[in-house]
Amino acid sequence: MTGRSTSDSTGRRMRRDPQGGPPPRSGRSTTTGRTRSWRDSPLRRITPWLFLAAPLALLITFTYVPVASMISYSFTDWDGVSPERENVGFDNYVQIFTRPELFRVFFVSGYYLAASVVQIAVALYFAVVLSFDLRFRNLFKGILFFPYLINGVAIGFVFLYFFQDGGTLDAVLSWLGVATDHPWLGDPASANVSLAGVSVWRFTGLNFVLFLGAIQSIPGELYEAAELDGAGKWKQFRHIIAPSIKPVISLSVILAISGSLSVFEIPYIMTGGATGTQTFVIQTVKLAFQFNKTGLASAAAVVLLLIILLITWIQRRLVPDDKVDLV
């Protein structure tokens, strides 16, 4: 950090006062002359833009142009193909919030939101446990994290087999003496709970590794001092571990909220959105690419974008993020 600020201030000083550059040795040496003229040349001024041309072109084409056109589509009844489109004002937005079959997807997010509470709690527990020195620590760490790295389609199939009639779950339950022929993916509540469970299985590892990293960056002397003062494990957790992982937890909460609103892969692969497991993104994709309702789908996407921006804004207000040091 210090290195950067020094270099910055030198840079700025040199720009303001070109004479104060490298110490002139004998009057005006050739080296000084060359660097100086280079520093003032128009080439110098356009150099950063040469480096930024490609990145900015991509950024604008694939982030800002889509956002802008999405907003403009959302006020039309465009089908995505035909050259003409009618302006329909706020009609698409009204539909999203008044047609119950469109609005229902928000309730499905509730299952995933509840699941992410479980996920964060489980991850926190194992991060605290594995921050202690115990046997097979790295083995357990690896096992808990690995699901996060697995391909989503593979996870979908693994759990289709897990939940199917006579599949892994039924077999384990009957081995434990619980006989059941409940079709796990058969009714909306059970299907959504099952799918949310898969998402806990998949994403706990990331939270766990984030928490573990934060806990392990706490200097050891703090615990030593606390132990000398007679603080027990719980007090150590409460007063040393909890405060220092607060930023990571708040980040995880944000990721969990925006994640549970934009669930797509697992339910799409496993049930295709059937039996009441349709999520917001599945619905948007279907509207846009199956039913050619680009206008309505754009309005849905704008709503999701606004919700996510709102949540991020609230988080920034609640937990001022001192990590974001941009310029």
Add this chain to the structure above:
Amino acid sequence: MTSPDLTAAPAPAGTRVSRRRLPVGSVLTYLSLVVASAVVLLPLVVVLLTSLKTSDEVKEGGALSLPGNWLNLENYVTAFNDGHMLMAFGNTAFILLFSIGGTVIIGSMTAYAVDRFDFQGKKLVMAGFLIATLVPAVTTQVATFQVISSFGLVDTRWAPILLYMGTDIVSVYIFLQFIRGIPTSLDEAARLDGANAFTIYRKIIFPLLKPAIATVVIIKGITTYNDFYIPFLYMHSEDLGTISTALFRFKGPFGAHWEAISAGAILVILPTLIIFLLLQRWIYNGFSQGATK
């Protein structure tokens, strides 16, 4: 299962290891860890077992039954050939190569321009990248599809490549963070030797960015390998399947042939497992860095 951590970690933290002993209820602690490991591993192990069974064994036996022949690789051959997995791995490799290469170049150039130059509009450029991190890509695909389609790139491998390259802002931040630690005196010295900005970037900055490049390659590599959404939306042709979409297509023709589907899933998971075992430490660091950016 020995990881780089196992040997490296205790050495610097010698005092800590002796001090931070197990909590009291250590039996319960281990029990919870074992249960969690079982929950993670059981679904995967069952699928591995299923992939080694014959079609009859799957129909007759329960999910937890063992395969009759542990070396029955027939399902893998079926999955590999009939599932067009070779083509899928080829397409994924092609996309990985270009999107990772592109991301590294784009990200490091952006970081170099922003960190090493003072110019008008710098704040605006930074804000442009920052605000873009808040826009989740899943939401904008409706309109991004129209952009890609207007370039005539739908159903080509260039659609995902451009999207992976153009919308990766996390890597820009990883490079930016790292480039700040490279002393500017190196740039100055090279400039005195007559090097221009591009030579400095190529000969000095880029080689010094190696650790950041490794992080970006790992995160980008794994997320691209696993991505389903983008190839699913943009590449419909049978011969343009990536490993995700090719595996997804198992659902139709293989119907209830769980032994073949399982073999396909294991084929897809296996490379990830190998990379994970080889690069554990890099992967943990990479993903924690990537997520907190």
